[in-house]
Amino acid sequence: xxxxxxxxxxxxxxxxxxxxxxxxxxxxxxxxxxxxxxxxxxxxxxxxxxxxxxxxxxxxxxxxxxxxxxxxxxxxxxxxxxxxxxxxxxxxxxxxxxxxxxxxxxxxxxxxxxxxxxxxxxxxxxxxxxxxxxxxxxxxxxxxxxxxxxxxxxxxxxxxxxxxxxxxxxxxxxxxxxxxxxxxxxxxxxxxxxxxxxxxxxxxxxxxxxxxxxxxxxxxxxxxxxxxxxxxxxxxxxxxxxxxxxxxxxxxxxxxxxxxxxxxxx
Amino acid sequence: xxxxxxxxxxxxxxxxxxxxxxxxxxxxxxxxxxxxxxxxxxxxxxxxxxxxxxxxxxxxxxxxxxxxxxxxxxxxxxxxxxxxxxxxxxxxxxxxxxxxxxxxxxxxxxxxxxxxxxxxxxxxxxxxxxxxxxxxxxxxxxxxxxxxxxxxxxxxxxxxxxxxxxxxxxxxxxxxxxxxxxxxxxxxxxxxxxxxxxxxxxxxxxxxxxxxxxxxxxxxxxxxxxxxxxxxxxxxxxxxxxxxxxxxxxxxxxxxxxxxxxxx
Numbered sequence: 197x198x199x200x201x202x203x204x205x206x207x208x209x210x211x212x213x214x215x216x217x218x219x220x221x222x223x224x225x226x227x228x229x230x231x232x233x234x235x236x237x238x239x240x241x242x243x244x245x246x247x248x249x250x251x252x253x254x255x256x257x258x259x260x261x262x263x264x265x266x267x268x269x270x271x272x273x274x275x276x277x278x279x280x281x282x283x284x285x286x287x288x289x290x291x292x293x294x295x296x297x298x299x300x301x302x303x304x305x306x307x308x309x310x311x312x313x314x315x316x317x318x319x320x321x322x323x324x325x326x327x328x329x330x331x332x333x334x335x336x337x338x339x340x341x342x343x344x345x346x347x348x349x350x351x352x353x354x355x356x357x358x359x360x361x362x363x364x365x366x367x368x369x370x371x372x373x374x375x376x377x378x379x380x381x382x383x384x385x386x387x388x389x390x391x392x393x394x395x396x397x398x399x400x401x402x403x404x405x406x407x408x409x410x411x412x413x414x415x416x417x418x419x420x421x422x423x424x425x426x427x428x429x430x431x432x433x434x435x436x437x438x439x440x441x442x443x444x445x446x447x448x449x450x451x452x453x454x455x456x457x458x459x460x461x462x
Numbered sequence: 463x464x465x466x467x468x469x470x471x472x473x474x475x476x477x478x479x480x481x482x483x484x485x486x487x488x489x490x491x492x493x494x495x496x497x498x499x500x501x502x503x504x505x506x507x508x509x510x511x512x513x514x515x516x517x518x519x520x521x522x523x524x525x526x527x528x529x530x531x532x533x534x535x536x537x538x539x540x541x542x543x544x545x546x547x548x549x550x551x552x553x554x555x556x557x558x559x560x561x562x563x564x565x566x567x568x569x570x571x572x573x574x575x576x577x578x579x580x581x582x583x584x585x586x587x588x589x590x591x592x593x594x595x596x597x598x599x600x601x602x603x604x605x606x607x608x609x610x611x612x613x614x615x616x617x618x619x620x621x622x623x624x625x626x627x628x629x630x631x632x633x634x635x636x637x638x639x640x641x642x643x644x645x646x647x648x649x650x651x652x653x654x655x656x657x658x659x660x661x662x663x664x665x666x667x668x669x670x671x672x673x674x675x676x677x678x679x680x681x682x683x684x685x686x687x688x689x690x691x692x693x694x695x696x697x698x699x700x701x702x703x704x705x706x707x708x709x710x711x712x713x714x715x716x717x718x719x720x721x722x723x724x725x726x
Contacts, residue, residue: 205626219638221637221638222638222643225644225647226643227644228647229643229646231588231651232650232651232653232654235654235666236507238662238663238664238666239654239657239661239662242519242661242662242663243511243515243518243519243661246515249510249514249515250514251513277474277643310535370492373492374492377492377496377500380496380499380500380503381500381503383503383504383650383653384503384504384506385503389506389507389653390506390507390510394513394514395506395510396510396513398505398508430604442678
């Protein structure tokens with residue numbers, strides 16, 4: 197990476213951080229909105245009071261949903277709403293004039309809000325850690341090490357999906373509403389409300405190969421030590437596979453969309 | 463006189479948005495059908511729980527179906543009537559064009575709550591009514607007139623509670639910018655209205671009964687139809703709704719005083 201690009205990215209990072217701080221109320225609402233695994237935790241732990249459900253006992257649910265909260269915070273992205281607005285209002289024109297690719301701009305902006313998000317989420321997470329039996333993580337360094345790329349790939353998957361759907365705003369007026377459709381499926385199928393391994397067998401088999409599970413359930417299960425090394429590697433491969441499929445779609449939509457955008461004379 | 467004017471504007475808004483919705487027929491799929499599918503998708507965790515247990519906190523399969531029916535009604539009303547109005551009003555606040563709504567010859571808050579509708583989402587509510595009737599037949603319920611009266615009272619309280627929360631979101635958005643995601647928070651939170659209130663314990667149970675009263679919106683109506691709603695729960699529901707409505711009205715008036723339009 198050339199030092200000039202690095203300087204630009206550092207400037208963007210500071211800008212993104214400042215913006216996140218300015219809109220801290222909004223960031224706080226995001227943190228709250230993504231705290232729902234913690235409500236699921238309370239719910240499932242009371243259902244599991246009479247005995248374990250599948251291979252999850254109360255402690256198992258505690259670990260799973262605390263990890264889900266953590267992964268959700270670290271893999272969050274909101275480029276679809278930003279892009280939707282920028283295309284609709286023409287703000288994108290200003291971004292196109294800058295010496296950094298707009299997609300890179302958004303990626304840095306999303307990442308630079310992470311420290312503040314973590315700071316706001318930390319008290320919530322800490323309180324839950326103290327109130328429950330805490331989190332039991334994978335017991336080998338190798339599995340924990342694999343969880344790091346898994347979380348990074350989960351972020352990339354969220355970002356690329358949102359980018360692809362956000363690009364539809366070049367042609368449609370309600371691209372963000374289409375993302376709600378994706379989000380509805382994500383909430384049910386990603387292991388956000390219940391671990392997908394507890395689904396009825398047929399549904400579980402389908403859900404576990406979909407990109408929703410790759411973007412949340414898989415890194416969570418890896419983090420709490422429910423996967424073997426072989427399963428972890430297979431999961432990472434699946435994440436890369438979805439990324440290899442969704443990435444080109446997003447890139448294609450971006451390039452075609454930009455042409456349509458220019459055609460409006462904006 | 464004033465009541466009739468309010469009703470006329472509400473009717474006009476409903477007519478305009480229905481006409482717009484009929485023009486935009488793809489909404490039947492994107493808002494109506496998808497709305498029903500996704501709300502039913504939210505039942506998956508309950509199905510999982512029922513797969514491993516004979517009942518969820520005392521609620522069997524058809525009781526859960528009854529509950530889901532009420533959920534669909536609430537969720538459909540939220541998506542069709544409340545959420546679009548709140549989102550439109552928030553956009554007006556951000557742009558400083560709320561004056562257009564406030565200048566109408568009706569109450570400012572009512573004007574905001576009538577700002578926009580998305581009628582296709584009502585399909586979800588219709589589906590919910592059908593599910594409630596179907597589940598009631600399966601459970602062989604024959605509710606007495608008193609039980610139906612209780613149902614109306616409790617469900618009305620639930621709706622008042624839902625609207626009060628919407629107004630509170632609106633009031634907060636006067637203070638802090640970029641809070642469109644508040645409606646997103648509400649939508650995801652609404653997912654927990656799928657569950658019978660008896661699943662929740664401790665502080666969360668209090669929150670979902672009195673602060674974000676999902677119990678009043680879905681569990682209590684189902685219980686009142688089954689005749690298992692305790693009288694003190696009924697009184698609690700009415701008081702909760704009244705309290706939330708009062709707080710929402712107060713917050714709205716306070717927030718409006720601080721509103722400076724785009725020009726001033």
